[in-house]
Amino acid sequence: MAKTAVVTGIGVVAPSGIGIEEHWRSTLAGELRVRPIESFDASGYDTVLAGQVDGFNVEDHVDARLVVQTDRWTWMSLAAAQLALDDAKYDPAAYDPYQTSVVLSAGSGGNEFGQREIQALWSKGRTAVSAYQSIAWFYAASAGQTSILHGTKGPASVLVSEGAGGLDSLHAARRVIRRGTPTVLAGGTEAPLSPYALACQIANGRTTHSRDPREGYQPFDVHANGYAPAEGGAVLVVEDEQTALERGAQQIYGEIAGYRATHDAFHHENPAPDSRQLIRAMRGALADAQVRPEQVGLVIADGAAVPALDTQEAEAIRTVFGICAVPVCAPQGFIGRLCSGGGALSVATALLALRDGVAPAVGNLTQPVPWYGLDFVRQPREMEKDVVLVIARGHGGFNSCMVVKRYREGQR
Incomplete structure (x- = not known):
């Protein structure tokens, strides 16, 4: 194993x-x-x-x-x-x-x-x-x-x-x-x-x-x-x-349980015309973690704040989970987009959310696009499940998704 x-x-x-x-x-x-x-x-x-x-x-x-x-x-x-x-x-x-x-x-x-x-x-x-x-x-x-x-x-x-x-x-x-x-x-x-x-x-x-x-x-x-x-x-x-x-580690924040990366293979600068490759990455990460969509308690989105990219991501989340079926946050709206540092920080945030059982909000969100059909976290709320999916996308067509789980000794 x-x-x-x-x-x-x-x-x-x-x-x-x-x-x-x-x-x-x-x-x-x-x-x-x-x-x-x-x-x-x-x-x-x-x-x-x-x-x-x-x-x-x-x-x-x-x-x-x-x-x-x-x-x-x-x-x-x-x-x-x-x-x-x-x-x-x-x-x-x-x-x-x-x-x-x-x-x-x-x-x-x-x-x-x-x-x-x-x-x-x-x-x-x-x-x-x-x-x-x-x-x-x-x-x-x-x-x-x-x-x-x-x-x-x-x-x-x-x-x-x-x-x-x-x-x-x-x-x-x-x-x-x-x-x-x-x-x-x-x-x-x-x-x-x-x-x-x-x-x-x-x-x-x-x-x-x-x-x-x-x-x-x-x-x-x-x-x-x-x-x-x-x-x-x-x-x-x-x-x-x-x-x-x-070695007696004093705390274990969580498990890196699943991952999948895809590439849009469309254009070195322009966004792909659809979200197929992002959907593949999301489903692949869930499969790698042996997790069903309904077991996920929070999605930390990439949240590009570029309308075309936000639309793609919303479509992908809706396709994988359903309309308003999972809480979605993007706390980076409070602090800016950290490029290579952003995905790692989102995983750190996911692990702290699991530690305390609290989902953070979408940063700087005042009027969500209604037809995105997502359950955006507007204020920190209690998390009911022990699995978080983190999404990160890179300029040029990179799509990466990671599943982290709350750790319980002997769970495997």
Whole structure:
């Protein structure tokens, strides 16, 4: 029988807060954390709103010698990884280095570092470019630096599938565990709020042009006009169930029970004309978890806030579950769209919802599109079932779905 992958630690660095309890408190309180960009003057850009992490002091989380080699994207990954390890009471140094793996997702890489060094190149010449430019911008920088810092020698990799990457990373962790490495750091973060990175996102035509945060990122709303980008994400400690029990893990948040990914195979930028591939991913994840649709207590939707994409997702959920048959939420409406960090954060949110038996609301939803036919969570409510389906979609046609279950020892 396949090994069971469980989550024993969660580290969050997001606009909703640093640490799981602050993130969860802010999410349930419905605090809108999308606001005008503050890290640089974005007034001349079409998109000026973003979800930003308050109170993140890199000196509190990363050694100064490592700070100069990396940028905000990797700093947040390192911080989230350490928070997850602390939460799990797991120290990789206490175990054989081959027992721990690092598998993270990435969307835009170390773009802040890259932009700074390219500016130095063109303004001061090649001698002004840091030697760290060769590694700091690279998609694998966070995974590599995390592995080096903690001395892990298990399989290390990076998943690049835009907004679907966080779920893909967690599935890859489950696969690594089934192949024999008992503990994996998985998830992802994003830091896309530099001028160059913002310009790249705006080019996809899916970001909000609103100047008012209350009218910006509004998933499934009649006034949906695109998403607000955001920074941050989550890293989780995923373990083989038996290994976690044997080492005396203090908490097990839940089981990664099912996963499936598909691709629209339609166009590298434009949405597919229908939701067939998303439906396949949803049904495949449920089948992998051996769960029937009526057993699911909550769907955490992708919630792109792009009308065409929201319509597709609503059609898929309605097709798989029925009209108003399952509660649906998208709390990212409160904090922005985190690209590769979003899926991992949604899984963290799903596990906290299972822990406390509470479903969070759709963020910044004021007037749901009525014909979507979905039971949108407008205020936090009690959850009646122990299974959550998480949906994440990536620009370019990526569809990933993951089922997480409340953990009960001996359930298998």
